[in-house]
């Protein structure tokens with residue numbers, strides 16, 4: 001099973017955020033006919049993730065952003081996760097959950113708020129015969145989960161949250177080892193400054209800060225998407241992760257000037273290879 005998945009997702013070398021062309025593709029064990037697969041793809045108004053459904057059919061024709069994320073992340077994920085459990089928050093159609101299962105993850109759970117994406121995830125899961133559980137749970141309800149996970153995948157979700165620190169703290173409580181974070185961030189710019197009162201009691205003064213900042217998105221200013229709420233800078237992401245209990249960090253990897261990929265772990269020895277992020 002692992003080789004089958006891996007082959008499906010194996011890609012060549014390219015260091016840009018855009019994914020390189022696939023080098024080889026395996027067929028899903030439960031692939032429908034080409035016509036059935038095309039009809040299933042068309043039965044949804046929109047797909048965000050590109051997943052192979054067999055017989056030359058992908059959910060999306062063009063390479064998608066998350067494949068570039070995986071390309072950068074892949075060297076940090078051992079080829080054998082030795083049964084490590086994985087939680088994928090905002091799993092969408094389950095691309096990262098499938099990738100982790102392909103690397104011999106044990107229990108894999110995907111959380112997703114939207115019904116259509118959950119249905120897509122379930123459809124792809126069945127085609128790939130993958131033992132993954134998808135749950136209709138909002139990230140803000142992570143604390144309702146009663147189990148712990150070794151690895152949490154937290155890609156493309158932070159900026160969608162109204163209460164990102166609360167969710168990261170909840171995730172930190174149930175994550176035993178490491179988290180993969182990919183998010184929109186503020187661009188580091190020499191002009192960036194906020195003036196804020198800081199200092200010890202009775203000695204505070206207004207000081208210019210250049211880092212540790214998060215911008216509130218009130219409406220749909222980011223990408224015309226009203227589900228975007230906050231854009232932190234990299235230092236803010238690091239600070240929230242420290243507050244959530246993570247202590248060790250990879251070097252930040254910028255997929256574009258405003259997209260950050262980062263690994264964080266609780267202990268110096270982690271399932272993930274924090275040094276291998278490229």
Ligand SMILES: C[S@@+](CC[C@H](N)C(=O)[O-])C[C@H]1O[C@@H](n2cnc3c(N)ncnc32)[C@H](O)[C@@H]1O
Nearest residue numbers: 066090091092112113114117138139155156160
């Ligand atoms: C930008 S997509 C990223 C999908 C995937 N994690 C990836 O990196 O390709 C954001 C996903 O998170 C889901 N999402 C947004 N807000 C959520 C929330 N509060 N709880 C659970 N899922 C959420 C969206 O429905 C969507 O599937």
